Amino acid sequence: MSRPEQIAPPEIFYNDSESRKYTTSTRVQHIQAQMTLRSLELLNLDPEKTHFILDVGCGSGLSGEILTEENQIWVGMDIAPSMLATALDREVEGDLFLSDMGCGVPFRAGTFDAAISISAIQWLCNADSTTSEPKVRLARFFSTLYAALKRGGKFVGQFYPANENQIIQITSAAKVAGFQCGVVVDDPESKKNKKHYLVLQAGHSDRPLNLGNMEVESTTPKKEKKMSKKMMRAMETKKEYIHRKKELMKRRGKTVAQDSKFTGRRRKPRF
Amino acid sequence: MKFLTTNFVKCAVKSCDASDLSFPLKYEECELQLQEHDFNPEFLISMLPRLNWDAVVQVAADLGNTSLPSTKPEGIENNEQLLKDLHSLLLETQIINGKMTCRHCGHIYYIKDSIANFLLPPHLANS
Ligand SMILES: C[S@@+](CC[C@H](N)C(=O)[O-])C[C@H]1O[C@@H](n2cnc3c(N)ncnc32)[C@H](O)[C@@H]1O
Ligand SMILES: [Zn+2]
Numbered sequence: 001m002s003r004p005e006q007i008a009p010p011e012i013f014y015n016d017s018e019s020r021k022y023t024t025s026t027r028v029q030h031i032q033a034q035m036t037l038r039s040l041e042l043l044n045l046d047p048e049k050t051h052f053i054l055d056v057g058c059g060s061g062l063s064g065e066i067l068t069e070e071n072q073i074w075v076g077m078d079i080a081p082s083m084l085a086t087a088l089d090r091e092v093e094g095d096l097f098l099s100d101m102g103c104g105v106p107f108r109a110g111t112f113d114a115a116i117s118i119s120a121i122q123w124l125c126n127a128d129s130t131t132s133e134p135k136v137r138l139a140r141f142f143s144t145l146y147a148a149l150k151r152g153g154k155f156v157g158q159f160y161p162a163n164e165n166q167i168i169q170i171t172s173a174a175k176v177a178g179f180q181c182g183v184v185v186d187d188p189e190s191k192k193n194k195k196h197y198l199v200l201q202a203g204h205s206d207r208p209l210n211l212g213n214m215e216v217e218s219t220t221p222k223k224e225k226k227m228s229k230k231m232m233r234a235m236e237t238k239k240e241y242i243h244r245k246k247e248l249m250k251r252r253g254k255t256v257a258q259d260s261k262f263t264g265r266r267r268k269p270r271f
Numbered sequence: 272m273k274f275l276t277t278n279f280v281k282c283a284v285k286s287c288d289a290s291d292l293s294f295p296l297k298y299e300e301c302e303l304q305l306q307e308h309d310f311n312p313e314f315l316i317s318m319l320p321r322l323n324w325d326a327v328v329q330v331a332a333d334l335g336n337t338s339l340p341s342t343k344p345e346g347i348e349n350n351e352q353l354l355k356d357l358h359s360l361l362l363e364t365q366i367i368n369g370k371m372t373c374r375h376c377g378h379i380y381y382i383k384d385s386i387a388n389f390l391l392p393p394h395l396a397n398s
Contacts, residue, residue, distance in 0.1 A: 108281050
């Protein structure tokens, strides 16, 4: 089975007939609903409250409908006009934006309590035309997403990485944007049911992501799990990165600045 | 698009990121519709601190409503009437068609059949 990402750009792949086929398939509806509910579980929002949520790559609203059922208010963005037209036909509750996540999330700072994305962000790793450099698009997406979330805001995105390298590309870009970042893998042993969730947090939250026995900064399950060196590096925090580089420099006989409690911290801009 | 969303959406052009003029957008030729929505006072109360009230007033004026108070209402928790008014303005007032212009770069975004088009032409994307 070939991946949609390899067939055509999203706005072409999801044409009228594909949008209809996708949205009316009970199998698809079921899977998308399950992954949305799982994302909400990872987000760990206060179940008593209604939140303002962004759905990135909202498509025809299968994920958004779950948000509505869960009493959330949402805004969806998607690049495929046919998918949004289908969403409109289904009279979804969310506001719909025809918009390319690779060009950024066009909302002012601190807008959303949380954001989700179901089966969409792997598209960012594709270079559909000569003008779309994945690295630039990933950077733009995560930096604007970070800004659009309120402090302590969280993002959970289920995605279909084509290979390990895409996981590294995505997590590195999220980290550079300032997120605490990890990847949760459900059903890792099953080729068919294995699911990847990118979990991000924008600063401290009183209700952090619900990752079970894991920590966001090193979403390596406590049980030993084999990870490539590259993968480990993609998972490390800025602080860990600095420490590793410093160690390396010391071993090479260079003098490095002493560690302090400020090492690897974000500094306030000075004017 | 709900009125609420006008208080958050800004110009998507990268070179407008740092400009105060890229928010709020200027709303013109808008066709409005009232769509019923469940009344949820807790949600309104949670959103109030993050509302930019000047932008609420400005966009309401763009849409022909100049009757809003010029400062953000306080103590809305116990004011049922105020909550109902805010509810109908923020959540039930929908822009069905219209155009939004960035005051910084002049780019025009259109709302058609309730869908806001924020796709950028190639020369504005990631520049
Ligand atoms: C498999 S569908 C999922 C839709 C919806 N989240 C759901 O759960 O049913 C993936 C969606 O991602 C959208 N997408 C792909 N690339 C995108 C981009 N650059 N910006 C916004 N949306 C994009 C596609 O148009 C498509 O609607
Ligand atoms: Zn602009």
